Amino acid sequence: MYKLPSPVQAPTNKKPNKRRFRYLIFQILGAILLLSWISYSFSSGVDRISLKIHPAVEGLISRPGPISPIRQKEKKKEAYVTFLSSITDPAYLLSTRLLIYQLLHDPLNLDSTRSRDIVVVLTPEISQDVEALLMREGATIERVELLDGLDLPEQVNDHWRDQYTKLNIFNLTSYERVLYLDNDVLLLKSLEDIWHSDGSDLPSGLGGVGENSKRLMRNTDLRIPPPEGLDVEEKDYLNAGFMLIRPDEGLFEELRGVRGYDTFYMEQALINHYFDWEGEHPWTALDYKFVSHFPRSSDIEEGYHSLHAKMWKDPVPQAVRQIWEQAVERMEEHWRWHEEE
Numbered sequence: 001m002y003k004l005p006s007p008v009q010a011p012t013n014k015k016p017n018k019r020r021f022r023y024l025i026f027q028i029l030g031a032i033l034l035l036s037w038i039s040y041s042f043s044s045g046v047d048r049i050s051l052k053i054h055p056a057v058e059g060l061i062s063r064p065g066p067i068s069p070i071r072q073k074e075k076k077k078e079a080y081v082t083f084l085s086s087i088t089d090p091a092y093l094l095s096t097r098l099l100i101y102q103l104l105h106d107p108l109n110l111d112s113t114r115s116r117d118i119v120v121v122l123t124p125e126i127s128q129d130v131e132a133l134l135m136r137e138g139a140t141i142e143r144v145e146l147l148d149g150l151d152l153p154e155q156v157n158d159h160w161r162d163q164y165t166k167l168n169i170f171n172l173t174s175y176e177r178v179l180y181l182d183n184d185v186l187l188l189k190s191l192e193d194i195w196h197s198d199g200s201d202l203p204s205g206l207g208g209v210g211e212n213s214k215r216l217m218r219n220t221d222l223r224i225p226p227p228e229g230l231d232v233e234e235k236d237y238l239n240a241g242f243m244l245i246r247p248d249e250g251l252f253e254e255l256r257g258v259r260g261y262d263t264f265y266m267e268q269a270l271i272n273h274y275f276d277w278e279g280e281h282p283w284t285a286l287d288y289k290f291v292s293h294f295p296r297s298s299d300i301e302e303g304y305h306s307l308h309a310k311m312w313k314d315p316v317p318q319a320v321r322q323i324w325e326q327a328v329e330r331m332e333e334h335w336r337w338h339e340e341e
């Protein structure tokens with residue numbers, strides 16, 4: 001008898017197609033799993049999981065490229081820099097250590113981003129022991145050679161070569177910008193705002209705070225403060241103890257070739273000659289509240305960030321000296337506590 005095909009067997013085309021579709025999905029998933037296992041094996045080290053692969057196929061499997069040098073060591077953008085050339089007066093070492101402490105560890109003054117190096121530039125005269133001490137306390141060390149070949153003042157003192165050697169900070173090209181501080185700068189508050197402050201883009205490569213008017217400067221071993229009430233706009237004579245710098249090897253070489261200035265103040269005179277406000281590369285004035293070059297007790301209430309003087313021997317007001325003494329005490333306490341740990 002002729003039997004009609006049951007509806008189940010009828011070639012409806014629907015169910016077998018669904019099945020085929022499922023197989024396809026499983027095949028694709030399987031292929032994906034296999035491929036990802038192969039690529040994982042390669043990226044996680046061919047040595048550990050040894051796979052035999054035909055050389056013709058090997059070329060088709062992409063391997064991770066070499067790690068770029070930028071990822072290995074990121075270029076630091078900014079640093080605080082100071083300079084130590086002699087410790088015949090041990091107060092200079094104390095003062096350098098104090099600056100490192102204030103910038104890195106002192107809760108009242110540190111750079112809270114903790115992203116900037118504290119660099120100490122050392123001349124060959126400074127011993128390995130001192131270098132090791134500064135490194136232990138957190139500094140990054142830059143050794144430089146004494147810088148020769150610049151014009152000397154008539155009465156040369158023992159430290160003329162050191163003074164010019166300070167110019168090496170213009171060659172610290174592993175940083176985009178550096179804030180140079182003489183090692184006798186005492187912080188009253190963090191200096192971290194300076195990196196984003198007005199003028200910090202440094203069109204000529206140098207910014208700072210004027211200490212006096214050029215027309216009033218005299219060659220003298222005594223430090224003469226500017227007349228009371230002299231306007232900031234008139235202070236076109238930069239104090240080289242506090243400078244925001246964009247290091248540049250070309251600029252550094254150019255500075256080494258500068259001649260024809262009154263050499264009495266050596267590197268500071270050279271800098272003021274080259275970066276003259278009337279010349280081609282005027283230095284940029286930063287907010288004068290970043291540093292007081294002739295500290296007065298009123299600076300403390302007026303919100304200055306730092307005071308620049310040899311607190312252990314310059315004739316500074318008692319209130320100022322007291323702040324220095326307290327900072328030294330905090331530092332000693334800090335390191336005592338650290339040694340006991």
Ligand SMILES: *[C@@H]1O[C@H](CO)[C@@H](O)[C@H](O)[C@H]1NC(C)=O
Pocket residue numbers: 171173249
């Ligand atoms: C200045 O820096 C460059 C690059 O780091 C270096 O090759 C050169 O010797 C430096 N110049 C001096 C005089 O130290």
